[in-house]
Amino acid sequence: MKKYLLKRIVYLVIVFFFVSLMMYAIYNLIPSDPALVQMEPLRKSLKPDEWTRQYQELRQKLGLNDPLIVRYARWMGFARDVDGTFNGMLQGNFGYSISYKRNITEIVGVPMQNSIILNILSTVITLAITIPLGIYCAVHARKPVDSAIQAFTVVGYSLPTFLIAILFIYIFAVLLGWFPAGGAKTPGSTFTGAMEFFDRMHYLALPILVLVFTGLAGMTRTVRAAMMDTLSQDYIRTARAKGLKEKVVIYSHAWRNALLPVSTSIMGWMIGVFTGGSLVIENTFSLNGTGRLYWSALTTTDYELVLGMQMFYTLVSLIGVLLTDLSYTLVDPRVRIDK
Amino acid sequence: MDNSKKNGSSEKKEFFLTRWVRRLFFPNKEMDIYTEEQMQSPVRVVIRNFFSKPIAVTALIIFILIAIFVFVAPNFVTLDLGDQDSTLVYVSPGYSMLKYPKELEKNGVADIAVGNNYSVGADQLGNIYVWGKSKLTKVIDLSEIPEEVKNAKIVKVAAGADHVLALDDRGTVYAWGNNRLGQTRLPDELKANNRSHDVAIKEIYASNQFSVVVTEDGRAFTWGNDNLAQIEYDAERLDGHVVSAAVTNFTYVLLLDDGSVVNPCFTAKFTVQKIPEEAQSGVKAIVGTTNTVAATKEDGTLFVWGAPTKGENDIPTLTAPIKEVGGGRYHLTALLEDGSVVSWGGNRYKQAEVPADVGDVEKLFVGSFQNYAVDKDGNIRTWGLKGFLFGTDGLGRDVFARLVNGGKMTMTIGALSVVIEMIIGIILGGVAGYFGGVVDMLIMRIAEIVSSMPFIPFAMILSAVMGTRVSIEQRMYIIMVILGILSWPGLCRLVRAQMFAQREMEYVVAAKALGVKESKIIFSHIIPNVMSVCLVSITLAFGTSMLTEASLSYLGFGVPLPTPTWGNMLDNAKNSIVIQNYWWNWVFVGAIFGVACICINLIGDGLRDALDPKANGR
Numbered sequence: 001m002k003k004y005l006l007k008r009i010v011y012l013v014i015v016f017f018f019v020s021l022m023m024y025a026i027y028n029l030i031p032s033d034p035a036l037v038q039m040e041p042l043r044k045s046l047k048p049d050e051w052t053r054q055y056q057e058l059r060q061k062l063g064l065n066d067p068l069i070v071r072y073a074r075w076m077g078f079a080r081d082v083d084g085t086f087n088g089m090l091q092g093n094f095g096y097s098i099s100y101k102r103n104i105t106e107i108v109g110v111p112m113q114n115s116i117i118l119n120i121l122s123t124v125i126t127l128a129i130t131i132p133l134g135i136y137c138a139v140h141a142r143k144p145v146d147s148a149i150q151a152f153t154v155v156g157y158s159l160p161t162f163l164i165a166i167l168f169i170y171i172f173a174v175l176l177g178w179f180p181a182g183g184a185k186t187p188g189s190t191f192t193g194a195m196e197f198f199d200r201m202h203y204l205a206l207p208i209l210v211l212v213f214t215g216l217a218g219m220t221r222t223v224r225a226a227m228m229d230t231l232s233q234d235y236i237r238t239a240r241a242k243g244l245k246e247k248v249v250i251y252s253h254a255w256r257n258a259l260l261p262v263s264t265s266i267m268g269w270m271i272g273v274f275t276g277g278s279l280v281i282e283n284t285f286s287l288n289g290t291g292r293l294y295w296s297a298l299t300t301t302d303y304e305l306v307l308g309m310q311m312f313y314t315l316v317s318l319i320g321v322l323l324t325d326l327s328y329t330l331v332d333p334r335v336r337i338d339k
Numbered sequence: 340m341d342n343s344k345k346n347g348s349s350e351k352k353e354f355f356l357t358r359w360v361r362r363l364f365f366p367n368k369e370m371d372i373y374t375e376e377q378m379q380s381p382v383r384v385v386i387r388n389f390f391s392k393p394i395a396v397t398a399l400i401i402f403i404l405i406a407i408f409v410f411v412a413p414n415f416v417t418l419d420l421g422d423q424d425s426t427l428v429y430v431s432p433g434y435s436m437l438k439y440p441k442e443l444e445k446n447g448v449a450d451i452a453v454g455n456n457y458s459v460g461a462d463q464l465g466n467i468y469v470w471g472k473s474k475l476t477k478v479i480d481l482s483e484i485p486e487e488v489k490n491a492k493i494v495k496v497a498a499g500a501d502h503v504l505a506l507d508d509r510g511t512v513y514a515w516g517n518n519r520l521g522q523t524r525l526p527d528e529l530k531a532n533n534r535s536h537d538v539a540i541k542e543i544y545a546s547n548q549f550s551v552v553v554t555e556d557g558r559a560f561t562w563g564n565d566n567l568a569q570i571e572y573d574a575e576r577l578d579g580h581v582v583s584a585a586v587t588n589f590t591y592v593l594l595l596d597d598g599s600v601v602n603p604c605f606t607a608k609f610t611v612q613k614i615p616e617e618a619q620s621g622v623k624a625i626v627g628t629t630n631t632v633a634a635t636k637e638d639g640t641l642f643v644w645g646a647p648t649k650g651e652n653d654i655p656t657l658t659a660p661i662k663e664v665g666g667g668r669y670h671l672t673a674l675l676e677d678g679s680v681v682s683w684g685g686n687r688y689k690q691a692e693v694p695a696d697v698g699d700v701e702k703l704f705v706g707s708f709q710n711y712a713v714d715k716d717g718n719i720r721t722w723g724l725k726g727f728l729f730g731t732d733g734l735g736r737d738v739f740a741r742l743v744n745g746g747k748m749t750m751t752i753g754a755l756s757v758v759i760e761m762i763i764g765i766i767l768g769g770v771a772g773y774f775g776g777v778v779d780m781l782i783m784r785i786a787e788i789v790s791s792m793p794f795i796p797f798a799m800i801l802s803a804v805m806g807t808r809v810s811i812e813q814r815m816y817i818i819m820v821i822l823g824i825l826s827w828p829g830l831c832r833l834v835r836a837q838m839f840a841q842r843e844m845e846y847v848v849a850a851k852a853l854g855v856k857e858s859k860i861i862f863s864h865i866i867p868n869v870m871s872v873c874l875v876s877i878t879l880a881f882g883t884s885m886l887t888e889a890s891l892s893y894l895g896f897g898v899p900l901p902t903p904t905w906g907n908m909l910d911n912a913k914n915s916i917v918i919q920n921y922w923w924n925w926v927f928v929g930a931i932f933g934v935a936c937i938c939i940n941l942i943g944d945g946l947r948d949a950l951d952p953k954a955n956g957r
Contacts, residue, residue, distance in 0.1 A: 276795035
């Protein structure tokens, strides 16, 4: 187990550096020249050849003439920066955001917190609904209730998140007026304590509802399929034949075996929500989360922030994959991964 | 075997269409497993299984219909990307703009005025009618005519952008509509209750948030939004001489009793206020369009000045002297002395195309994009913009045209990115599965790296970085390539797994023994055998690509505006004001996109069931 874990982590680190190198290379496709930005005001006051000389000097000083791999190593913190210190990602320097005029580490805290709250809440609610629902559907397969739920889930997982978001805004914010259509708290409010909490939940309700709805559809299908697969196994027939209670058969014999494929897709789904889903949701509901931060960084061409966020996203999904693999052993003791 | 031969011969006698329909919906009777094995190839079994599922078949038919619709309709519904008009913003769906009430025609037309997307008419009995898109906001509806107007005998009407003027037979003017910028705030002297009897109004004009009236004794009054429009009136200079006026979008000019046209304002901000030499004398009538003014001279000739944008000054050769001219937004229509009608100028909505059978016209009413002609028998003929099937969006663009053309774009991108995905996935998967070992290891690690990259953020940054310096068309291809490159690992894994099973089969061994080239074994012997399994994955990938493109466009990193796709059309509907008030901006495109996505998933599910040997019940 330890050996396997070590192997996976080494692999994860290699992939991470590979992806980050690729990202850094893509980022360098953008025509940006910090030396030119600094030198441009001096263009008129200096003679052309003097200016060119100083410009080249500055490029040298800033390390812009070095090969890509060297610059990458500096940015990552493997090599000494031009000022002779190690000052890269590994040292905690994620870069400087030009649109916020602050270090990236200072900016991402609050959005990250908001995104995590949003995702954890929607995940918990989704799982709380979807697992009993999926099991119910599998046990009552091809009965009217199951067919109705199946039809409903096809709609749910076919439609894009933003369409569901628009639809839900129309139904719950415009027609019924239950929830606000966007924002994070009542404008100008100075609630404290419980009131603040409820106000916040009131504003988060609709985004969570959309995320739950989209997650519900896909997850219910997965749980149902896994359960139906298990329920058709011979040992279930044996369990029933020897007169076990139906509850025991379903929850103890079948469900624990069905959990393996389910756990894989739960992790996959969570990663998808955290990266793609929250981008759309936070944009539609103007929530201050990582997705919106990333989006606004891209639209304002604040590429250092984009790069930092991208690293974060990559890390999240890589760790997600690792956790999926590890969850196999937790869920199913038969899976031996240390060989 | 005998049985099948009989079937075959009887099929030949059938009309081919009935046969197709029968085969499509009522597949052959169940065969027992031995006959079937003898008779049918696995592909045929799959196809038969698929067509025995009514839901999947319905989904397939609906999807094919949508696909045909979005690929055929753009040939008929052309899209001009530069097309936009501030007066056509958020027009609700429907063809009601030229639907005048029948009573108006029956009672005889006294006057018709055309505003933005609505029209007002008065009949000979003094009744007033409003039709077209008269509902401006949730609370303001121009068709809610005030009681006092209904009671009065209306002889003349004028329609502005969002307000209406009506003149009764005693020279009193009434105004209603949007009053936010003072459009209906009459000057005190003109108000019905304190108007002295010597101020009788003769002519009324309404335009973009302002109004002009001319009295019997040659004075003019203006009111409305003077920030937007220049509506000063030099009373000292002009009082007593004004005969009529011509209103353009942002200002007006006056015709005086000596036959000259003057700029009534103290300064001239707009080109129409610079009156040319020809208009200094001998002018009979004037009329305005958005940015130009046309003047008819005593001799029946016409000339246009101002800032023509759509050919308002390209006056065709006229066969007879001009009797009367009407001005729309970008077009002019003239009624000649012989009763024929000619029209020229902007023709985007066929407003300058006079129907061939319009003749013997007595009265002509023109405005915005509409024309009404009344002939000698009192029949009304109309031409111009009737309305929009699915309404218009926030820039006045036809939602239907964008829906159709956007669908073509979305589906093309979806299909081509799937092709790219297929090429990469099948080649790499085939090679990895066939050779195994180091090649397999290498390819699978690459696949893992690609699939571990977060999809939407990565596609966004690629699109943002690569898409900045290219044309819209190149950007479209870039999006396709990005989608293809990021989504191949799934298919690759599937092909690889299938290859593992197939490469030990006898036919592969036989091919190897015969010395067939390895590339040939992979791509012409094995791949065709695993294609049917990949079909599910490809179908679902098409749906996913469409969704991803839409999500990217929705976030602003897909195909850029003004090129429409379903995704960026829905991007416009992101705020709750549009969602609430202008439902046609998202309902239609959302519905067709949703149905297409659901259909693809249903087809994929149907195919999966059809391919699954367990699903056949044995």
